[in-house]
Structures are given as structure tokens and as C-alpha cells.
Amino acid sequence: MTSSDQPDPRRLAISVAWGQAIVALAAALLAWVVADSRAALSAALGGGISSVASLVMALLSFRKQAKPDPLRAVSAFFVGEAAKVVVVIVLFVVVFKTMKVVPLAMLGAYVATFFVFWVALARLSLRDASRAKALRPPGVE
Numbered sequence: 001m002t003s004s005d006q007p008d009p010r011r012l013a014i015s016v017a018w019g020q021a022i023v024a025l026a027a028a029l030l031a032w033v034v035a036d037s038r039a040a041l042s043a044a045l046g047g048g049i050s051s052v053a054s055l056v057m058a059l060l061s062f063r064k065q066a067k068p069d070p071l072r073a074v075s076a077f078f079v080g081e082a083a084k085v086v087v088v089i090v091l092f093v094v095v096f097k098t099m100k101v102v103p104l105a106m107l108g109a110y111v112a113t114f115f116v117f118w119v120a121l122a123r124l125s126l127r128d129a130s131r132a133k134a135l136r137p138p139g140v141e
Helices: 009-034 037-061 070-098 103-135
Strands: none
Touching: 009 037, 009 103, 037 070, 037 103
16 A cells, blocks of 8 residues: 555545534534524534634644654644644633533534544544455455
């Protein structure tokens, strides 16, 4: 398997953030239909926090300078993850201190965005498993 067969991690991570943003909008629409505009805004904020944090992580973790050096790549990933946690904490504190939100809608949308990550991870795992199976010599199980 060549490196060109592998997905670009930066592009994949950014696409996960975009997917999370779409889920956040869907959750906001659902909250609006089920409850009211305040619940919809709360859901949009909860999902938006997750999306922004994932985008920050993607941009910091998968910088071009980190690719050639494995130590830099690992360091960049930890920096990105730490930044993601800080962004989540700061944004939740700011929202809870400055706005009157519907906590269930906000946290529900935040949690819903995690499914985007898990779906992307599952798809990668299934694709890699099917590639590995295709590369096995005949007769090997």
C-alpha cells in the first residue's frame, strides 16, 4: 500500500468538523421543531462548540510541518488535542455565563456531534479491513 492510498489526515479531520457542523444544524432544526427557538439556539451552540473545537484540533494537529517528522507529528497531535479541550471548556463557560440556554438541547447536540467522529472512524476501519483482506495471498484467512 503506497502513501497515496492513505487518506490525507488533515482533510479527513476537517471533513469531520464540517460533518459535525451539519449535525449541529440538524440538531438545532430538530430542537426548533420539538421545542422552541431558544432550544434551537442552544443546540446550535452545543454542536457549534464541538465543531469549532474539532476544527482547531485539525488545524493544529495536522500542520504541514509535522508530517515529515514522527516526533513533531505526535507533538502536534497532543497540542491539537489540548487546544481542543481548552476551546471546549472556554466556550461552554462563556455560553453558560452569558446566555440563558436549554442545557439538554445544548449538551444533546454536543454529544450528537461525536457520532460524526465515530462514523468516520468506523468507515476508515472498514475500508482498511477490506484493503487488508484484498492484499492477502489466496488461501490465507
